[in-house]
Amino acid sequence: MQTPIRSTGWFVHHEYLRDIGLKAAHWGFCKDLRGTAQISSRTPLPCPRQNAIFGHNLARGQHVDLSFHAQSPPMIPRAALTLGLAGLLPFVYGLATILSPGLAEATIRAIGPRFAGQYVLIAYGTVILCFMSGVLWGFAARGAEQAWTGYALSVAPALWAFFFVGGGATQALAALLTGFVVLLVIDQQFTLWGLTPRWWMKLRLMLTSGVALCLAGGLWLG
Structure with a gap:
């Protein structure tokens, strides 16, 4: 049975993430509780450090916040x-x-x-x-x-x-x-x-x- 990892409005299938390990930062299919959204395999996360942390945490089955994938306008520092x-x-x-x-x-x-x-x-x-x-x-x-x-x-x-x-x-x-x-x-x-x-x-x-x-x-x- 697949165990979803829940986050803010999203969940990712644990079995899939276990197969791809640290590459989860670049690959994945996430389902929104209100619909579906595809994360492109060619679109990296904002920076390499976030990529590594994201993939590491998902591979370990930890709770993560995937809300940054929403197409919100970038904030100027x-x-x-x-x-x-x-x-x-x-x-x-x-x-x-x-x-x-x-x-x-x-x-x-x-x-x-x-x-x-x-x-x-x-x-x-x-x-x-x-x-x-x-x-x-x-x-x-x-x-x-x-x-x-x-x-x-x-x-x-x-x-x-x-x-x-x-x-x-x-x-x-x-x-x-x-x-x-x-x-x-x-x-x-x-x-x-x-x-x-x-x-x-x-x-x-x-x-x-x-x-x-x-x-x-x-x-x-x-």
Whole structure:
């Protein structure tokens, strides 16, 4: 008689798991108490450590929580979300100094003209575009199969900033705006390769929207 291992809304047949042992992290047929759901044999769990623990516990017949297989949207870690949103502040401040001549004048008197108006948008935007090249390089280092393509794409934002951000404020802002839009496409490609965290595109869409809005505002109003 098969003894089910019960968890939060799920159960898995013990005899089947005993046959596949530690490979239960990648293979399995789970039945929901309210229906059925197939776990693909080609879809690993979120990380190798979880794979090992999951398969080990199931093979031993221990109770486990399979609720993470539900297709719930990935949560952005609080640290990444907080620091990412904080990174938008210089963009927002630069746009604010364009909209408010008084704020721009006070900023220039206090800390200098390079921290106001289009200047701060261009300088900080260039820094962030180059910073994202470093982030993508780190992702590329994880993908052996896409090594050459991944590394080439990762340096593209920095090279774009080096060659095209210049020639006056209008041209520089237009180049940055284009660069951040293309960067989002590269982010999506790295996500399709499975090299980014599951929540990565959710965060990148949010931050890129904020950056693009500020750059477009600076381009239009500056």
